[in-house]
Amino acid sequence: MTSSDMDYLTVALPKGKLFEPAARILAKAGYTAQGLSENSRKLVIANEEKRIRFIITKTGDLPTYVEYGAADIGIIGKDVLLEENKDVYELLDLKFGYCRMMVAVPKELLKEKLSDYAHMRVATKYSATAERFFHSMGIQVEIIKLNGSIELAPMVGLAELIVDLVETGRTLRENNLIEVAEVHPATARLIANRVSFKVKFDRIHQLAEEIRAVLESGAAE
Ligand SMILES: Nc1ncnc2c1ncn2[C@@H]1O[C@H](COP(=O)(O)OP(=O)(O)OP(=O)(O)O)[C@@H](O)[C@H]1O
Numbered sequence: 476m477t478s479s480d481m482d483y484l485t486v487a488l489p490k491g492k493l494f495e496p497a498a499r500i501l502a503k504a505g506y507t508a509q510g511l512s513e514n515s516r517k518l519v520i521a522n523e524e525k526r527i528r529f530i531i532t533k534t535g536d537l538p539t540y541v542e543y544g545a546a547d548i549g550i551i552g553k554d555v556l557l558e559e560n561k562d563v564y565e566l567l568d569l570k571f572g573y574c575r576m577m578v579a580v581p582k583e584l585l586k587e588k589l590s591d592y593a594h595m596r597v598a599t600k601y602s603a604t605a606e607r608f609f610h611s612m613g614i615q616v617e618i619i620k621l622n623g624s625i626e627l628a629p630m631v632g633l634a635e636l637i638v639d640l641v642e643t644g645r646t647l648r649e650n651n652l653i654e655v656a657e658v659h660p661a662t663a664r665l666i667a668n669r670v671s672f673k674v675k676f677d678r679i680h681q682l683a684e685e686i687r688a689v690l691e692s693g694a695a696e
């Protein structure tokens with residue numbers, strides 16, 4: 476860590492659905508920078524006056540930036556933390572970005588119990604999570620890793636089951652799928668690098684407390 480790194484607090488924000496609410500809650504807590512926008516092509520945006528710099532990462536990569544200390548803190552979904560299993564501190568549940576990791580199946584393949592799906596194929600972007608879930612249930616399945624549009628897989632015979640995030644349930648409904656089990660719920664979390672949390676304790680603690688105050692005042696909505 477250089478002395479100029481020591482001066483700055485580096486905050487990782489993920490592209491995608493959590494960017495806007497994450498940037499909003501940070502701004503309400505007094506942490507923002509000119510030009511900080513999901514549409515920006517700049518990946519590092521600094522606020523010199525506040526000695527803070529924001530970096531914009533792909534969703535799944537964010538815990539890696541924080542684990543290695545390339546970012547001191549970050550905001551990311553619990554689903555990604557469980558999937559990536561990185562060595563970071565989880566400081567706060569930010570309560571937004573609520574969704575559920577679910578197992579779903581086409582209506583016509585619905586069985587009585589989960590164990591009836593043994594030896595079937597499961598399509599998912601969250602392969603470690605799916606693997607862990609079925610293993611914990613003692614059910615042997617074949618996991619097929621995809622990168623998106625998971626609901627397509629059962630429609631074209633690539634897999635019988637899916638493990639994916641559900642928010643409103645609309646995507647499942649529109650693709651004739653029904654929920655058969657919940658793997659875990661998820662919301663956005665504030666995370667910190669373990670070393671940064673010690674050496675920049677005052678700044679990180681203050682930021683976490685300011686965000687907590689925004690959450691408790693109801694101003695985050
Ligand atoms: N309906 C939803 N679908 C997916 N994620 C949701 C939903 N609602 C809330 N989330 C949260 O938003 C996070 C980011 O979702 P997003 O779809 O932007 O990322 P992503 O699909 O992993 O990104 P990419 O498409 O670049 O791979 C999820 O990890 C989850 O915590």
Ligand SMILES: O=P(O)(O)OC[C@H]1O[C@H](OP(=O)(O)OP(=O)(O)O)[C@H](O)[C@@H]1O
Nearest residue numbers: 623624625639640641642643644645646
């Ligand atoms: O319950 P709903 O409100 O319908 O939301 C759930 C859908 O949203 C997400 O997909 P996303 O839009 O991120 O696209 P992706 O499948 O390419 O990841 C998720 O993977 C589901 O497909």
